[in-house]
Amino acid sequence: MNIYKERISQIFSPFLSIIINLFLVYICFFVCRLSFLLVNLSYYPDLTASHLLEMFGGGLLFDTSAILYTNALYILLMLFPLHYKETASYQKFIKGLFVVTNAVIIIMNLMDTVYFQYTNRRTTASVFSQFKHEDNLGGIVGIELLHNWYLVLLAALLIVGLYKFYRKPSTAFDSRLWVYYISRTAILAAVVPFCIFGMRGGIGYAVRPITISNANQYVNRPIETAIVLNTPFSIFRTIGKKPFTNPHYFADIAELEQIYTPVHQPADSAKLRKMNVVVLIMESFGKEYFGALNKDLENGQYKGYTPFLDSLVHQSLTFEYSFANGRSSIDGMPSILSGIPKFLESFFLTPASLNNLSSIGSELKKEGYYTAFFHGAQNGSMGFEAYARTVGYTDYFGRTEYNNDADFDGRWAIWDEEFLQFMADKLSTFQQPFSVGLFSASSHHPYVIPDRYKGVFADGPLEIHKCVRYTDNALRLFFEKVSKEPWFKNTLFVITADHTNQTDHPEYQTELGVYSVPIIFYTPNGDLVGHVNSIAQQADIMPTVLGYLGYEKPYVAFGNDLIHTPIDKRYAVSYTNGVYQFVKGNYFMQFDGTKTTAIYDFVNDRLLTKNLKDRIPEQAGMETELKALIQQYMQRMEENRLVVK
Incomplete structure (x- = not known):
């Protein structure tokens, strides 16, 4: 009986090690999210315990995706059925890969704890283009490390924790190679689909891969999506993405032009006066x-x-x-x-x-x-x-x-x-x-x-x-x-x-x-x-x-x-965390591309405490105008029509 237990333990040892080690990464993500919230608490003055629990729960979906994307190679190398790799030196290499790759995403999460204060959103892949021409980032980052020493210390503790508590699998395996290859292949075949489901954010053909906009289902306000999301996920999901697509709210172009057009026509009485212009x-x-x-x-x-x-x-x-x-x-x-x-x-x-x-x-x-x-x-x-x-x-x-x-x-x-x-x-x-x-x-x-x-x-x-x-x-x-x-x-x-x-x-x-x-x-x-x-x-x-x-x-x-x-x-427009924002008259509306999620009387409710969605007559007209503006924007971006020819 003992020999069978030992053989079963050998077969499942890599799988159990993966589970334990990924659990360590989940703990790190939780700590990063908690530190993000504590540092940026002033941006979330009306949080309740139940809503916070909802957002942290939703965050597990995005954490799972990010963790599996990051550790896909680690999982593959751990489970790949090749008996020659069952050596101590190979396991040292795998441990190094695990610690280094997860150290990177921990640092990414903690860096956004500070950078969020300037953007009010999680960092996306555009950050690489944004700073690619800067030659002084080393000095700036150095100063930031000193100013935010507590986050540097936290990152070091988390990374050391990953190293210390990392579980190595047994390198022993059944001497019958056919047992080794069949069992390891079966485990790999079983694990891969679940990794894919985790990366996509769900199971089934009807489930589309989750994106950063899916975080909105767990929040009351767009700025709260930064609590739900994590930075690695936001970067992974925006690499190579086409930003502008026509939403086709209006099939009739004449109707669209009548509701809103960005083309400014001069008045019949216009006569140019050649004043100098200085924009500061x-x-x-x-x-x-x-x-x-x-x-x-x-x-x-x-x-x-x-x-x-x-x-x-x-x-x-x-x-x-x-x-x-x-x-x-x-x-x-x-x-x-x-x-x-x-x-x-x-x-x-x-x-x-x-x-x-x-x-x-x-x-x-x-x-x-x-x-x-x-x-x-x-x-x-x-x-x-x-x-x-x-x-x-x-x-x-x-x-x-x-x-x-x-x-x-x-x-x-x-x-x-x-x-x-x-x-x-x-x-x-x-x-x-x-x-x-x-x-x-x-x-x-x-x-x-x-x-x-x-x-x-x-x-x-x-x-x-x-x-x-x-x-x-x-x-x-x-x-x-x-x-x-x-x-x-x-x-x-x-x-x-x-x-x-x-x-x-x-x-x-x-x-x-x-x-x-x-x-x-x-x-x-x-x-x-x-x-x-x-x-x-x-x-x-x-x-x-x-x-x-x-x-x-x-x-x-x-x-x-x-x-x-x-x-x-x-009017005024902006876009934040998957939501369009539209200001007109006394009202501030938030629109997720399909429906209005909130509307406030920002003049009389400066702290935006009372959501008036579906309770004011102006909402329908604001939705129509914003949709027309969005479609004009997207169409003209796609069709290169930002100048009048």
Whole structure:
């Protein structure tokens, strides 16, 4: 009897070892998810124990898929029926493979614990394209490791745990080789289908492989999908995926065009006035940091961190509800300069970025404008130079053209103050009229300022506040300098942010609040002044600039002319965690591509606590308009129709 038990134990030893070792990985994923939640708890103020249990339970489905994808080779090599491999040295190799591959996915999960604070979603495969041109990531990662030492320690403990508690199978096997091969082949044949089912997320022909959008069935809000998902799964499932497909909501193209079209036609009375245009895209300058745009915050006592820009706001055209169309820097440029919001994936990183494109620069270039773009980082960083040139900016001024690394911040770019002064000098040499863009850099993680300003611009409640104060002062010095130039009074300035960043107030931590950025139009002649109680978005900037100048040609932009479009027709769009977000009137709607999942009166319910789905008459009209906008977007991306020919 004992010999039979021993033989059975030998047969099933590799299988049992796999089960135990994969269970260790499940424990690691649970710990990673728990640490993610604890670090980012401020984004989830209304969690209940029952809902948290539901999300953690749903997370097992995605963990299983990620773990099996990661360990597929390990499982195959453990079970493959070849008796020559039953040696101690082979098992050492298998153990090394197991520990290294799972160490990588543990690190990926823990890195997203921090990176989530900038994107509000799990990282996807687009991250590899996003940072492929960066040559300073080593330094940035090094700093992050120091700042988040507790996560580094946790990663080390988990990886050591995998190594220590790893179970090795017995290398002994039945001397009768026919028993060995039949039994091991049978076990492998039985295990493979279950691995496939686990990778797909279910059993049966009717079950489609799960994707990141399936996480929405376990959540109340899209931002909660980051709790359900894990980073390896999000990356695996988005590798090589085509981002844009026509949803075919409307078969009748005429009906579609009537409901919504992104083609802007000039007014019959349009007559171009050749003013200069300067668009300033301020890194991470969330609307929350402005005292003048938050007069009701902290019972009216809030001062903010932008004294210069606050003074400029009172001489400018601004909007009560102004939003970004994306959550990363590479989403900002297409939205602001070309009127292209971020849907599904960052436009920069999709094949559609090779389409024919227009922008403020390219449209004005047709009218004889000189165009240029400024960004103080290494040329090629984030793909900004490539995009600027693609959309019609003739010259690009970066760290190379600045040509003085004494003013390099050591991490990302030339300090904002010096680079803005460099830009001011350049502007005065340009032929008029000109259309120029700038992307600032200093208000960026890891949140440092020049040594000479330490103690001058003190920390606020958040690390970024001193950087915002520093860059606000750099803008003051820039405007002080250019205001003395003859071209200044004939210039339209636009000031906005690429996206939001660290937040200190719950109003700015909701699914809508994390998109709140300033949108400011300033003309020294005082032509554009006032604070309008309406919606505005980054994609409105191009139509508004061209509309204000009286541009006489048609163009494509997924936004509104904020000067000539009635307030009740204005809207804002965004996309997060598999859900489209649509703001119009008093309402903020979330739509998963098929149905509305939530709708809130964001004006009177700023924390988005009361879901009004199916309870307001405006919902049907908002759904129809959003569907038309999505279909126009997808069709035009697929068919390369982002310019008017």
